[in-house]
Amino acid sequence: xxxxxxxxxxxxxxxxxxxxxxxxxxxxxxxxxxxxxxxxxxxxxxxxxxxxxxxxxxxxxxxxxxxxxxxxxxxxxxxxxxxxxxxxxxxxxxxxxxxxxxxxxxxxxxxxxxxxxxxxxxxxxxxxxxxxxxxxxxxxxxxxxxxxxxxxxxxxxxxxxxxxxxxxxxxxxxxxxxxxxxxxxxxxxxxxxxxxxxxxxxxxxxxxxxxxxxxxxxxxxxxxxxxxxxxxxxxxxxxxxxxxxxxxxxxxxxxxxxxxxxxxxxxxxxxxxxxxxxxxxxxxxxxxxxxxxxxxxxxxxxxxxxxxxxxxxxxxxxxxxxxxxxxxxxxxxxxxxxxxxxxxxxxxxxxxxxxxxxxxxxxxxxxxxxxxxxxxxxxxxxxxxxxxxxxxxxxxxxxxxxxxxxxxxxxxxxxxxxxxxxxxxxxxxxxxxxxxxxxxxxxxxxxxxxxxxxxxxxxxxxxxxxxxxxxxxxxxxxxxxxxxxxxxxxxxxxxxx
Ligand code: MCA
Ligand code: AMP
Numbered sequence: 001x002x003x004x005x006x007x008x009x010x011x012x013x014x015x016x017x018x019x020x021x022x023x024x025x026x027x028x029x030x031x032x033x034x035x036x037x038x039x040x041x042x043x044x045x046x047x048x049x050x051x052x053x054x055x056x057x058x059x060x061x062x063x064x065x066x067x068x069x070x071x072x073x074x075x076x077x078x079x080x081x082x083x084x085x086x087x088x089x090x091x092x093x094x095x096x097x098x099x100x101x102x103x104x105x106x107x108x109x110x111x112x113x114x115x116x117x118x119x120x121x122x123x124x125x126x127x128x129x130x131x132x133x134x135x136x137x138x139x140x141x142x143x144x145x146x147x148x149x150x151x152x153x154x155x156x157x158x159x160x161x162x163x164x165x166x167x168x169x170x171x172x173x174x175x176x177x178x179x180x181x182x183x184x185x186x187x188x189x190x191x192x193x194x195x196x197x198x199x200x201x202x203x204x205x206x207x208x209x210x211x212x213x214x215x216x217x218x219x220x221x222x223x224x225x226x227x228x229x230x231x232x233x234x235x236x237x238x239x240x241x242x243x244x245x246x247x248x249x250x251x252x253x254x255x256x257x258x259x260x261x262x263x264x265x266x267x268x269x270x271x272x273x274x275x276x277x278x279x280x281x282x283x284x285x286x287x288x289x290x291x292x293x294x295x296x297x298x299x300x301x302x303x304x305x306x307x308x309x310x311x312x313x314x315x316x317x318x319x320x321x322x323x324x325x326x327x328x329x330x331x332x333x334x335x336x337x338x339x340x341x342x343x344x345x346x347x348x349x350x351x352x353x354x355x356x357x358x359x360x361x362x363x364x365x366x367x368x369x370x371x372x373x374x375x376x377x378x379x380x381x382x383x384x385x386x387x388x389x390x391x392x393x394x395x396x397x398x399x400x401x402x403x404x405x406x407x408x409x410x411x412x413x414x415x416x417x418x419x420x421x422x423x424x425x426x427x428x429x430x431x432x433x434x435x436x437x438x439x440x441x442x443x444x445x446x447x448x449x450x451x452x453x454x455x456x457x458x459x460x461x462x463x464x465x466x467x468x469x470x471x472x473x474x475x476x477x478x479x480x481x482x483x484x485x486x487x488x489x490x491x492x493x494x495x496x497x
Contacts, residue, residue: 001071001136001137002070002071002137002139002143002162003139003162003166004162004165004166004169004201004204004205005030005033005067005070005071007205007207008026008029008030008204008207009026009030010207011026011180011207012025012026012027012030013025013026013027014026014180014207014208014209015209016028016029016063016204016209016210017029017059017060017063017209017210017211017212018183018209018210018211018212018229019058019059019060019211019212019213019214020059020214022060024060026207028060029060029063029064029067030067032060032064032068033063033064033065033066033067033068033071034068034071034131034134035068035127035128035129035130035131036064036065036067036068036069036072036127037068037069037071037072037132037134038072038129038130038131038132038134039068039122039127039128039129039130040052040068040069040072040074040099041072041132041134041135045133045135046072046073046135046137047069047072047073047074047098047135048073049073049074049075049141049142050073050074050075050098050099051074051075051077051095051096051097051098051145052069052072052074052075052076052077052097052098052099052100052101053077053078053079053091053092053095053097053099053100053101054066054069054076054077054078054079054100054101054102055079055081055088055100055101055102055103055106055109055110056081056101056102056103056106056124057081057103057105057214058186058190058195058212058213058214059212059214061103061124062078062190062212063200063204063210065101065124066078070137070143070162071134071137072134072135073135073137073141074098075095075142075143075144075145075159076143076144076145077091077095077097077144077145077157078144078146078190078191078196079091079100079191080189080191080460081106081189081190081191082189082460082461082462083460084109084456084457084458084459084460085109085110085112085113086457086458086459087458087459087460088109088110088113089113090154090155091147091155091157092113094154094157094355094356095145095157095355097120098120099120099121099122100113100120100121100122101122101123101124101127102121102122102123102124103123103124103125104123104124104125107123137162138162139161139162139163139166140161140162140163141161141162142159142160142161142352143160143161143162143164143165144159144160144165144196145157145158145159145355146158146160146191146192146193146196146298147191148298148299148402149395149402149403149404149407150360150395150404151374151392151394151395151404151406152360152404152406153404153406153407153410154407155404155407156354156355156357156360157354157355157356157357158298158299158351158354158355159351159352159353159354159355160351160352161352163348164301164348164349164350164351164352165197165201165301166348167301167323167347167348167349168193168197168201168300168301168302168349169197169201169202169205169301170205170323171301171302171321171322171323171324171349172197172198172202172301172302172305172321173202173205173206174322175305175307175308175321175322176202176267176269176292176305176308177308178202178203178205178206178208179206179208180206180207180208181208181231182203182206182208182209182231182232182266183203183208183209183211183229183230183231183232184199184202184203184208184209184210184211184230184231184232184233184234185211185213185221185224185225185230185232185233186199186200186210186211186212186213186234187212187213187215187216187221187235187239188216188234188235188236192272192298192401193296193297193298193301194234194236194271194272194296194400197301197302198234198269198271198296198301198302199234203232209229211224211229211230216239216242218242218243218245218246219246221243222243222246222247222250222254222258222261225258225261225262226257226258226261227261228261228264230265231264231265231266231267232265232266232267232268232269233265233267233268233269234268234269234270234271235269235270236270236271236272236273236399236400237270237272237273237274237275237276237279237400237432238273238399238400238430238431238432239400240270240275240279240283240291241279241429241430242430243283244279244282244283244286245430247286258286259286259287259288262286262287262288262289263288265287265289267289267292267308268283268287268289268291268292269291269292269293269294270291270292270293270294271293271294271295271296271302272296272397272400273397273400273432274387274397274432275291275293276429277314277315278429279291280293280314281314290312290314291312292305292306292307292308292312292318293305293306293312293316293317293318294306294317294318295317295318295343295375295385295387297373297375298351298402299350299351299364299371299373300345300347300349300350300351300371300373301349302321302349303320303321303324303326303343303345303347303349304317304318304319304320304321304324304326304343304385305317305318305319305321306318306319306384307319313384315386316380316384316385316386317377317384317385317386317387318384318385319383319384319385320383320385323347323348323349324345324346324347324349325345325346325347326343326344326345326385327341327344327370328340328341328342328343328344328377328378328379328385329341329342329344329366329370330342332366332367332368337379337381338378338379338380338381339378340376340377340378340388341376341377341378342372342373342374342375342376342377342391343373343375343376343377343385344366344370344371344372344373345370345371345373346369346370346371350371374390374391374392374395375387375389375390375391376388376389376390376391393405393424393484393485394406394484396423396424396425396433396435397425397432397433398425398428398431398432398433398434398435398462399431399432399462400432401462401463403425403435403462403463405422405423405424405425405435405484406423407459407463408423408435408437408455408459408463408464408465409421409422409423409437411455411458411459412437412439412455412465415451415454416442417441417442417443417446417451418439418440418441418442418446418451419440419441419442420439420440420474421437421438421439421440421474422437422438422474422482422484422487423435423436423437423438423465424436424438424484424487424488424491425488426488426491426492426495434466434467435463435464435465435466436465436466436467436468436469436491437465437467437468437469438468438469438471438474438487438490438491439468439469439470439471440470440471440472440473440474441470444470446470448468448470451468452464452465452468467491467495469490469491469494471490474487475487475490
């Protein structure tokens with residue numbers, strides 16, 4: 001049986017999930033997930049890695065479905081609750097999902113697909129309780145597919161096995177000293193590693209409690225902090241930036257309550273994007289905590305982290321985690337200490353494959369099995385790594401989301417008034433990078449607000465450009481290739497005017 005779930009039997013009376021004012025124990029999680037498995041299995045003995053997608057708000061039902069799919073031998077494909085229909089459809093088609101479980105709130109967005117092919121869609125509310133014999137699911141089997149943007153157009157499905165997930169979780173449980181008495185607040189999107197592995201599977205591994213908020217909201221986060229049960233928090237730098245901004249305009253009395261509640265925390269973590277030193281320092285003034293910055297990727301979970309005990313160096317992502325091998329390399333060769341190189345990683349944490357993309361999978365590993373992250377870093381004499389950048393200008397990190405400039409460009413080019421375009425990320429204190437697009441248009445009266453709304457019907461809001469600039473021509477080099485760094489400068493100049 002899957003170890004994460006098997007372990008839950010020894011914490012059955014513990015509180016597992018708190019959401020929307022309700023408490024749920026591990027025994028409820030086991031009971032409801034078993035019932036979901038039985039429903040999914042119907043007459044078969046094992047889902048045999050069939051893909052089961054689910055579109056559910058973060059909370060108890062989300063976790064029960066995830067476990068239900070795993071216990072029935074399926075591959076869990078969590079969908080993003082903010083995606084418009086085309087983005088959801090892409091994932092469903094790419095995974096050829098056998099079933100799609102959705103809660104009533106998402107019926108309107110899925111309706112066109114339900115009308116076309118209703119059989120594979122299961123309303124969560126219609127899941128019948130049942131019990132039956134569940135299959136024995138070996139840890140080598142595929143467990144989950146998460147979608148990530150890369151340097152080629154459309155997002156790729158990252159496949160992890162139960163063994164990969166176990167390695168990713170146990171490494172963090174040991175390094176960050178998770179225990180049964182922990183209680184984390186999880187405000188992260190539940191279709192990415194940060195929310196799923198770090199903030200959900202880690203507490204569940206040790207019998208701790210994961211509390212969800214249906215959506216991120218600064219006041220609600222502070223409200224939960226003040227209630228005093230939570231002792232761990234993990235977020236992207238943009239969230240800390242937003243919490244600081246809200247704190248600064250809060251009454252002195254409320255500020256004191258927030259500060260007092262933060263004293264009870266044992267750990268606060270930042271990751272998914274570079275943590276600006278100014279944010280680290282301001283949060284330290286408010287909370288008394290030096291944020292623990294760590295580094296990870298959808299394809300591997302976490303590989304490098306500042307220490308739980310020991311010096312957390314501002315501006316550094318820390319040292320390699322237990323059970324992981326890391327090297328800095330130029331092409332296939334390790335560089336000398338102090339010389340920048342690409343972060344390459346080996347270990348059980350590394351994903352199995354990109355779904356249905358054997359060539360892309362092969363290309364992302366060196367001939368001798370190192371996973372190539374594409375991130376450039378340098379190591380200091382004490383073993384701490386510092387990220388210097390990425391080897392592709394086409395990857396943008398905004399709000400902690402990884403976004404492909406090429407994917408946005410492809411969408412923009414399908415608009416009737418757009419002749420050509422180039423998308424880049426420019427520095428922004430709040431979002432890390434802001435997505436902006438330079439356009440060549442066939443109709444100079446193009447309404448940019450309308451264009452922006454049109455884009456948001458195709459792409460999720462967090463992938464939509466925030467600013468557009470109509471240009472006479474795109475900056476290009478002698479070979480005719482768009483020079484994106486020049487475009488960034490043009491934008492900076494344009495926005496500073
Ligand atoms: C939203 N808005 C933005 C952006 N996103 N503006 C600029 N840039 C953006 N990227 C605007 C919206 O248009 C809207 O404005 C307003 O902000 C609120 O939108 P909403 O969607 O409600 O935003 P939010 O809920 O406040 O979201 C901010 C967020 C979110 C909570 C920081 O971006 C988030 O959850 N990020 C976490 C992503 C994450 O988990 N990444 C982990 C990937 P208006 O109302 O004017 O339209 S896993 C990973 O990276 C690895 C493994 C790792 O290391 O962890
Ligand atoms: P994703 O594919 O969404 O999992 O994003 C992974 C990428 O996020 C990595 O390749 C890095 O570029 C970036 N990242 C994650 N953590 C950090 C960090 N602490 N500092 C800088 N970049 C980070």
